[in-house]
Amino acid sequence: MFCYQCEQAAKGGCTKIGVCGKTDNTATLQDLLLHLTKGLSQVAVAARKNGIEDAEANLFTVKAVFSTLTNVNFDDARFVKLINECVTLRDSLKAKVPGVEFDGPAVLVPALDIPGLVAQGRQFGVENDPEPNPDLKSLKQTLTYGLKGVAAYADHAAILGKEDNELYAKIQELLAATLSTDLTLEQCVEAGLECGRINIRAMELLDDANTSTYGHPEPTEVKLGATAGKAILVSGHDLKDLETLLRQTEGKGINIYTHGEMLPCHGYPELKKYPHLAGHYGTAWQNQKKEFAEFPGAILMTTNCIQDPKNYIENIFTTGLVGWPGAVHVGNEDFTPVIERALAMDGFAADTDKGSVMVGFARNAVMSVAGTVIDAVKAGDIKHFFLVGGCDGAKPGRNYYTEFVEKTPKDTIVLTLACGKFRFFDKQLGDIGGIPRLLDIGQCNDAYSAVQIALALADAFDCGVNDLPLSLVLSWYEQKAVAILLSLLALGIKNIKLGPTLPAFITPNVLNYLVENYNIAPITTPDQDLAELLG
Structure with a gap:
């Protein structure tokens, strides 16, 4: 096996067992399932050109891809079932578009047992990627991991009945594109940005699913x-x-x-x-x-x-x-x-008091006091906003985020989301004119809410998002964070601080591109970064 899709990948890539706990067999079955799902996507793209939309294949695509995301499924027997279901759906859909010639994963016949499937899967891992250009390989892997994040959000939304065939079509087109052998660097970059754009749509769908079913979050x-x-x-x-x-x-x-x-x-x-x-x-x-x-x-x-x-x-x-x-x-x-x-089981024997935290500051809650926020900015009471959030993890270096938040000046607001907030979610930062200095926007998918808040503030101040007194200090761990980062880049958002380490699948040339075009930079120390961001 070789896997470097998460931030904790050992020494640049796990080769014997995943830091997440997945075995060589599990990792290899995931590689095979992902490869076959790209083949299903090739067939779905061809079928769509012939006016055929297959709802079952669409939903299966996102479920299969999501199942290969970090820390989801470690059960080999269930991967065998998914592999066989993928091929059944693929061949059924293929029969509806006669006359179209397919190859690669669109025609691959899976072995009959786990050892055979694992042997097949070894051909399709990262280390056996036939792409000779390391920068193209890097961009294709980034696209693949971003699509895993998009698939997760699309699946969450579908569970609550919110689906979009155009979103499914884009996911399948981009999955199929990763198999292409003639993409240029520019085309690969554009594919990554397109992944970011469709992730915004996936998060929008999920936001609608959650709020239309359970109401808008309240403080x-x-x-x-x-x-x-x-x-x-x-x-x-x-x-x-x-x-x-x-x-x-x-x-x-x-x-x-x-x-x-x-x-x-x-x-x-x-x-x-x-x-x-x-x-x-x-x-x-x-x-x-x-x-x-x-x-x-x-x-x-x-x-x-x-x-x-x-x-x-x-x-x-x-x-x-x-x-x-x-x-x-x-x-x-x-x-x-x-x-x-x-x-x-026994349950808890007695009540315990460990304090409390506030949640529920999604876009509706924040924008309901937008006037107060805008007035506080104009009056100089709020000098800066920091979005500090993303994934948490176990590797050293993540205490940076705790220290960073603790050191933010008292005339600044900290927005947070996802599990990265657990580094500081119970800190008492006080308030500015009744507005809490620490605002929990929600889950990782609620990056959609954060984006809407930023866009609304930019509109109120008649400026671009990059001109706002707003800084993004993000932590990443798995592939949903990759999808969100691609979304931010697709929106043209610059000056992002990213940590605790940069992705192992990003080559120096790709990193240079991100630095030159978006001014992305790795985190350094809280004091140094605060000084730079506050100017």
């Missing part, structure tokens, strides 16, 4: 301590899974807690109305081994972020695309096994 105080009683912990990103579980546990004496990126769920009116949504437990995804082992109830993993649960395997359940060998997978929106396990 809400969230308890961090425990309440005595039986307990279930929900981690990941999926709002529908949480709502379904809340419904199924009504009147059963079970308190529901959020973990990780589920924290912003407390701000949605249709979720926070449940009195047994008791609070938030723990911090970011990389701390789950300790936090989950200590949790006295059942645990439900939605979407990505799972780590090896061997020390609490009997307490953890997966749903959706998440999988771990030995963990019980629950589907069909029936969480009975999770509930039964929670009832059989």
Whole structure:
């Protein structure tokens, strides 16, 4: 195996076992599934030219690609099922466009067992990419990883009934484009920017799905301590899974807690109305081994972020695309096994007070006080805005973000989103004229809200986003962060600080292009970066 798609890739790339925990077999099956899905995409592009739109193939494309994102599925048996389903859909769609000649992954016949599939998959890993130009290879890998992020958001939106055939078409076109052997550097750059543009559409769809179903987030105080009683912990990103579980546990004496990126769920009116949504437990995804082992109830993993649960395997359940060998997978929106396990466990023996945090400052909440914000800027009470957020992780260097936020001047506002906020989410920064200095916009996909806030401020001040007193200081870990970065570049946003390290799949020439055209720079020290950003 060779994998360098996440920030923690060991020594520039994992070769024996992933830092995430995936085995050589799992990584190679993912490579094969991704390659075959690109073949399905080639067929879907050809079918679309003949007036054929295949809804099943469209939705499968994003699910298959999402399943290869970091920390989603580690279950080899489920990858075998996805591989076979991909080929069935591909061949069925291919039969509808007779006369079109296909090759490569559009005609590849998968082996009959896991050893055979792994042997096939070895041909299609990063290290066997036939592209001889390292810069083109870098851009194609960046595009591939960005598309994994887009696929994740598109799948989240589809779960709540929001789909867009034009989005599916673009995803499939770009997946197919990664197989092209005659793309120029300029075309590869444009493909990456197009990935960023369609990611904005995917995040817009998901924003609409979440807010039309659960209402717009409202500023809400969230308890961090425990309440005595039986307990279930929900981690990941999926709002529908949480709502379904809340419904199924009504009147059963079970308190529901959020973990990780589920924290912003407390701000949605249709979720926070449940009195047994008791609070938030723990911090970011990389701390789950300790936090989950200590949790006295059942645990439900939605979407990505799972780590090896061997020390609490009997307490953890997966749903959706998440999988771990030995963990019980629950589907069909029936969480009975999770509930039964929670009832059989001790739960929390007593109430604990660990303070609280505020969530719910998505675009509607912020723009409802836009006049106050604009007046404070004009009066000089607010001098600068910092967007400090992104992915959290375990590698050294991420304490930079804690120190950076702590050192921001008292006349500045810090916007944050995604799990990167857990480095500082409970810091008491005070307020400016009643506006909290720390505003939690939401999950990583709520970068859409952050962009809308920035665009609205630029409109109010009759300037471009790059002319605002706004600085972006971002942390990345996995492929959704790549998609968001491409979206920011597609919007023409410059002067981004990125850390804690730069992606291993970015070559020096590609980095130089980003520096020259967008002034992207790696983080240095909080003091040095603050001095530069504040001018």
